[in-house]
Amino acid sequence: MDQVFKALADGTRRQLLDRLHEHNGQTLGELCERIAMTRQSVTQHLAVLEDAHLVSTVRRGREKLHYLNPVPLHEMQERWIDKFERPRLRALSDLKRRAEEAMTDKPTFVYVTYIESTPEKVWDALTDADLTAAYWGHSNVSDWRAGSRWEHRRTDGSGIADVVGTVVESERPVRLVTTWAAPEDEGQQDRYSRVTFDIRPHGGIVRLTVTHEDLADEGEAAEAASGWAAVLSNLKSLLETGSPLPEEPWSVPIG
Missing domain, CATH: 1.10.10.10 (Winged helix-like DNA-binding domain superfamily/Winged helix DNA-binding domain)
Structure with missing residues (x-):
């Protein structure tokens, strides 16, 4: 500080x-x-x-x-x-x-957080279905190979995915790039956004940079901003304390 x-x-x-x-x-x-x-x-x-x-x-x-x-x-x-x-x-x-205002041909939203962990553990927390279910409320499901499909799947047993996309780059444990779209927009390339996770050692901790680009408009950019802040706070808590936050950040009313 x-x-x-x-x-x-x-x-x-x-x-x-x-x-x-x-x-x-x-x-x-x-x-x-x-x-x-x-x-x-x-x-x-x-x-x-x-x-x-x-x-x-x-x-x-x-x-x-x-x-x-x-x-x-x-x-x-x-x-x-x-x-x-x-x-x-x-x-x-x-x-x-x-x-987070939309910018032509530049990343729309960049979020950086520092986590007391290792790159391997951060990577697993982003890609393991059980771990993502613990702090994200959804399971990220894929084999995480470049070119493979991935799903952000509900944990209620319905098997329904709220986000689908493709793994563009996969370099464990330092870089993961995925496309994102609603299931009804799958296959419509102009409806996809793109998320990049850069994981780098920073002294004895990890610097995680999340870049979310190609968002549709300012409203979607605002949703991404609040969503990532909540998800990454929960991820940080899980890795540093062994437990997610006691109340999901997105469920707490603001104002």
Whole structure:
């Protein structure tokens, strides 16, 4: 938390966060356009923001895109705001909404979380049917080979899948890419979105980056934002404590 406060104490760094707040997924050049500062200085400020986990990056070909990471801000809100004003001050929800606006040919939503676990255990938690049932409310079912079909299947015994898709890339335990669609849209390529899980060691813990792109519209992007925040909080709890959260995050009313 000290790194977050240190990062936010500088006006230039707050300006960079504001720029990403307005338009997420920018290159270094785009961020430098309206800041009277050398690229080297901006790079140094971005490094401080990355160290504080306020900014995450994704490579797209030769470009390095910068994204606002709401997790530390959420933690700050829970510690310093919600316990005093719960739940009237919801600045983070607006921050997320604006940060997740649809962008042409760029990932629509990027979420980064840090988990005290191993890459192998995180991979298994994303792909094992029993584990996903424990924290996600659905079983992810597939052989997880590139080109295979996968299903996000209900756990009520009905065998009904609420999401279907294809495994695009599968590199255990570091990278999994899948397409997503409602069962009624299966086969209609323009109706699919795409989810990438990047799993990387980060010191003695794991950095998990979830990129959800090709979403239909701003409404679907907002649903993805709230959905991933809940699912990944539950995943983190399961891996770090052995149990999911005592109440499913998506079942708790907000407001």
